[in-house]
Every structure is written in C-alpha cells, then in structure tokens.
Amino acid sequence: MTIRIDDIANAIFHHTAPPAMPPGVKVVDLAPNPYISPEFEVVGNLASEVIIIKAQAAVGKTITAEYLSAITRARLLDLADIEVGNNSLRGAVDEAPFHRGQCPIIVDALDEGAVVSSDAACDRFLFTSRDFLLRDRGTLDKVKVVFLGRPASAQWVQAVLTEHDSRDENAQEQPSHKPISICVIKVLFFRETAAKDLVKVYQKKEVDRLLNERHIKEAEAENLRKQIESPNMAKLYEAYFSQLEEALQLPDGLWKHSVGQAFAGYAPTLAALGQLLATVTNPHREAERLGRGTHSAWGIIDDVIRRILTREQEEKILPAVRASAPAGSRIPADAYSEAEQFEYLTQSISKDQYTIKLTKGIQEKFQSQSEALEEYRNAVKLQLPEHPFLMEGKAANDVLGARILAGAICAGSDTLDEAIRRRERTLHVFV
DSSP: OEEOHHHHHHHSOOOOOOSOOOTTEEOOSSOOSSOOOOOEEEESOSSSSEEEEEOOTTSOHHHHHHHHHHHHOOEEEETTTSOOOTTHHHHHSOHHHHHTTSSOEEEEOHHHHHHHHOHHHHHHHHHHHHHHHHHOOSOOSSOOEEEEEOHHHHHHHHHHHTOOSOOOTTOOSOOOSSOOOEEEEEEOOOOHHHHHHHHHHHHHHHHHHHHHTTSSOHHHHHHHHHHHTSHHHHHHHHHHHHHHHHHHTOTTOTTTSHHHHHHHTOHHHHHHHHHHHTTOSOHHHHHHHHHTTSSOHHHHHHHHHHHHHHHIIIIIIHHHHHHHSOTTOOOOTTTTOHHHHHHHHHHHHHSOTTSOOOOHHHHHHTTTOHHHHHHHHHHHHHHGGGOTTEETTEESSHHHHHHHHHHHHHHTOTTHHHHHHSHHHHGGGTO
C-alpha cells in the first residue's frame, strides 16, 4: 500500500515540545521549505510502536526527518551529530509519556551514526533501546520511535527489535513476551508533479553553488533564477520528460509504467536533470531545439547518466580521498572515472560488493603511494554500496542496469563473463 508523508505525520502524536531537552536532542522549529515528498510503501500498521523508514542515499531521509519533527513537534535525535551508546534513547525522552506514545522521537542517520559512534556503540544503542521499549508493554499501538536509514541499517534495526532474548549484558530489565510492534516504510519514487518540483529545487541549488564558488556573478544568478520560475522552463521540463518517454518507448507512458517511474522519478535522475538545466538561459529556445529532435532521446539519458557518474566522482570519492590521504599525496584526477565505476558496479552485482577489486590501471596511477591507494580503496568500498546505480545490491532500475551492462561491455570488464554465467543472479536486473 502506498501512502503520503502526511499519513506518516498523522500517525505520530502531536504535542508541544518542552523548552529544555537533553543534549543532542532537538525539535525542528520550521518545516523545510520547500519539502518535496515522494510516495511511500508501507508494510504493517502505522499504529505501531516503531516506524522504520528505509531509503537509499540521496533521496531525502534527513529532510524527511526534519519535516516530521517540525509538523509533529516530535524530538529529533540525529546520530550524525552526537555519539550514542547504552541507554541513549532512554535519556532522550520523558519515560512515562514515551511509553504511552506521547513523547515520540525520530532517530535519523543510522548509517552516519556508525561512523560517529562506532558500530559497537550503535549496537549498544539499539539493544538498550529495544530493552527500554520492552520495559512497558501497556501501549502497543502508538508511535514511540521513528528510525530512518539505508536498507541494510533498517534491516538491522528490525532484526534487533524483533530479537526477544536480550544480548546486552548491561540491560537491567528482562524483555516481556509481548513483541515490539513495527511498521516498515520504503521510500518510493517521485510522481510527475513532485518530480518536476524537485528538478526545480536542484536547479536553484546548483545556481547557488555556482554563485558561492564564484563561477557566475550575482547578475547571472538572478537571471537564471528568473528563468527557472518562467513558464518556458515548465515547457522545457515537458520537453525533457517527453524525450525520456520517447527513448524508453513504454506502452503505458513514462509515469504509469514501472520502468519509467523508476528512472524518471528517481531522485539522482532528478538531481542530474536539475544540474543540467540550471544554466539554461533561454528555456524556450532549448525546448524548441528538443522538439526538432536536434538532441536524441537516448542522448538525453546519456547526459543524465554521465552527470550522475560525475557527481559520484567529484562529490563523493575524490574529496573523501583528498581529505584522508597523507599530506602531499597526488590523487589522480581521473580516479573513479566512468569506466572504472562501471567495472566496480559490475563486480558488485555479479560478485560481492564488499570484495571489490581495484582495476590494475588505477593502482598503477597511484604508483608508490601505498597509503593514498589504501584510502582510495576504502573510500570506494564505503561508497559503492550507496552508488545511485545500485539499490540493495542490484541495479536501481532497468535503465541504469542496462547502462551498467553496456559499460561493462565497452570497458571489456573481466567480470562480464562471470555475470553472464550467473544468469539468475545478474541478468534479470539488466533486462
């Protein structure tokens, strides 16, 4: 069953937050504006003690957490900002109201929390949170905690909360026989109207970035902002999405077919489109150009895909390696290139995403910089499971899956033969 963000908010107790709260806990005063909501798929009953919202990276989990906090006045514990451990949840709420479902708390950034607090500390946080929930079984149909994280982290939270035998030697209470009621929510893709609104948001962000980094002047930025709000820009959106529909040739249309929704409504796709359109100074002329077919439909998809790959290289991998590598290290400018990413993506799908083997070419480019190479290896292994082309170890959608396969063929991937042999595990994600 699909639901909207307001359905989730309505399931959470709305109250007035106290003026003083424990360190690291806050209530968001103003809802993010704009907040563009995707749809959500719900498994279970919203009238549960725990809601687990799972989504890939870069689809807006943090802004969703802030929106829910602002709308419901629920407390927000951001694990990316504070270290947690034993009984951290217990210390973040008022105990009696919490057990009645009248002091809900939102726990964001499960994945980042493992970096800030360590895996062991986060596990202690989860196990003692479970024991705290099990201490009082009087109310089972009110939301007490909302967890947000990537699929693997969300699955781990669910496993911990459904484990009845306490494994935490510091727990003071014995679990009750009544299990914790849990509702799992998956973030879905954006529908047509929301998708276009999100493209506009990313356009504005890109203009702000270009201005802040002094690539454009204030007058240019102001002109671009006017174009973004113009009726001609809305027509340009239509032209671009029409080209995507033409390329994919879907019988039900772009927004009604599952393949179209999965690509056109996918947050990384929309972010890439926003960046591509941010610097268009004459959207009317650009729309006419697309209408005349001067830019092939598949060419637009290729532009979007290339932009996604470039963002992964320039915003995820290279900055992380430069920050962690020894001073004076020479990081190859083309590290994590398109061809290299396709090699690792193919390895990840056909083998194990945690045993990625770096290409011989990139290892040679690092030459004798063994420490810098190791930092690069670590960055790739950490980021690859969250690559926009992947979702829970498979291709995020058929379009990106086909591009992974094409990239592997063009790059002469050593793992392609193995991928073909493992037909049941791999080829179904490409076609």
